[in-house]
Amino acid sequence: MTKPIQILIVEDNMVIGTNLSMQLNELGFEVCGLLPRGEDVLSCIRNERPDILLLDIQLKGKLDGIETARLVQSEFDIPIIYLTSNADEAHFRRAKETKPRAFISKPYKNIDLKRAIELTVEAISNNARPEATIENHYVLTDRVFVRKQDKLMAVAIKDIRYLEADRNYCRIFAVEKEYLLVGTLKSLEEKLPRANFMRVHRSYIINVSQIDEVGNNHVSVGGKIIPVNKIAKFELLRRLQTL
Known part of the structure; x- marks a missing residue:
C-alpha cells in the first residue's frame, strides 16, 4: 500500500x-x-x-x-x-x-x-533524482558503497545510524550525511550484515550499536525517536545483552 x-x-x-x-x-x-x-x-x-x-x-x-x-x-x-x-x-x-x-x-x-x-x-x-543507488556487491561487512553521480562513496557500517523507508526509496542516515537509495527497505534488509542491523518497524532498520536509549515502545538513535513493535522489542533486548 x-x-x-x-x-x-x-x-x-x-x-x-x-x-x-x-x-x-x-x-x-x-x-x-x-x-x-x-x-x-x-x-x-x-x-x-x-x-x-x-x-x-x-x-x-x-x-x-x-x-x-x-x-x-x-x-x-x-x-x-x-x-x-x-x-x-x-x-x-x-x-x-x-x-x-x-x-x-x-x-x-x-x-x-x-x-x-x-x-x-x-x-x-x-x-526526484536519487542521490545514490545500491546493489548487492556494493555491500561489504564493514562498509556500504553508494553511487553518487559517477563515483562510488564508502559509508562505514559503524557510522550508519538507521534506514528509513521512503516509498520506492530508502534513506540512510549516517553520522555526517544522509543518502537516498533506490530500492525497498526489505531488499536492503537482506543485504545488510545482520550482526549490526535490525528491522524494528515496517519503516525502520536501526544500527543496534548506535542506540542511545530504549523506551517502552521506541528507541532513540542519533536524536531520532524510532517506533519499535512488540516482537522486535523482545529480540532487540536479547541482542543488546550479547553486544
Missing part, C-alpha cells in the same frame, strides 16, 4: 488549522502535525519529516512564515505551499525568494487546496 503524502501545517489560527487538517484528510492526505508557531517547526521536522509544508505567511511570534521557510530550507529540501490573507507586493516578493510551489489565498476553496497539493506531488515525482 502506498504511504499517504505527509503534510505539516503551520497555522496560528487553530480553528483554521483544524478545518484545514480535516479537509486534507478527506482528500486522502495525512497531516503529520499542526503547529501555531514558526519557532517549533524545525524541531518537529527533525523528528518526523513531512513531504510538504503548508505554511501561513503571517504567523504570530518571532518568526513569520517566510522566515520559518528560510530556516527550514537551511537544513531540509521540503516543498512549501504558502497560505496568505495578505497578497501585497512586499510579502509576495519576500515569499517568492524561498521558491514556494504555490500560494493559496484565504479564504481558500477546497478545489484550490487539492490542486495545489496534487501539482506539488506531481512536481516532486517528476523532479
Whole structure:
C-alpha cells in the first residue's frame, strides 16, 4: 500500500488549522502535525519529516512564515505551499525568494487546496533524482558503497545510524550525511550484515550499536525517536545483552 503524502501545517489560527487538517484528510492526505508557531517547526521536522509544508505567511511570534521557510530550507529540501490573507507586493516578493510551489489565498476553496497539493506531488515525482543507488556487491561487512553521480562513496557500517523507508526509496542516515537509495527497505534488509542491523518497524532498520536509549515502545538513535513493535522489542533486548 502506498504511504499517504505527509503534510505539516503551520497555522496560528487553530480553528483554521483544524478545518484545514480535516479537509486534507478527506482528500486522502495525512497531516503529520499542526503547529501555531514558526519557532517549533524545525524541531518537529527533525523528528518526523513531512513531504510538504503548508505554511501561513503571517504567523504570530518571532518568526513569520517566510522566515520559518528560510530556516527550514537551511537544513531540509521540503516543498512549501504558502497560505496568505495578505497578497501585497512586499510579502509576495519576500515569499517568492524561498521558491514556494504555490500560494493559496484565504479564504481558500477546497478545489484550490487539492490542486495545489496534487501539482506539488506531481512536481516532486517528476523532479526526484536519487542521490545514490545500491546493489548487492556494493555491500561489504564493514562498509556500504553508494553511487553518487559517477563515483562510488564508502559509508562505514559503524557510522550508519538507521534506514528509513521512503516509498520506492530508502534513506540512510549516517553520522555526517544522509543518502537516498533506490530500492525497498526489505531488499536492503537482506543485504545488510545482520550482526549490526535490525528491522524494528515496517519503516525502520536501526544500527543496534548506535542506540542511545530504549523506551517502552521506541528507541532513540542519533536524536531520532524510532517506533519499535512488540516482537522486535523482545529480540532487540536479547541482542543488546550479547553486544
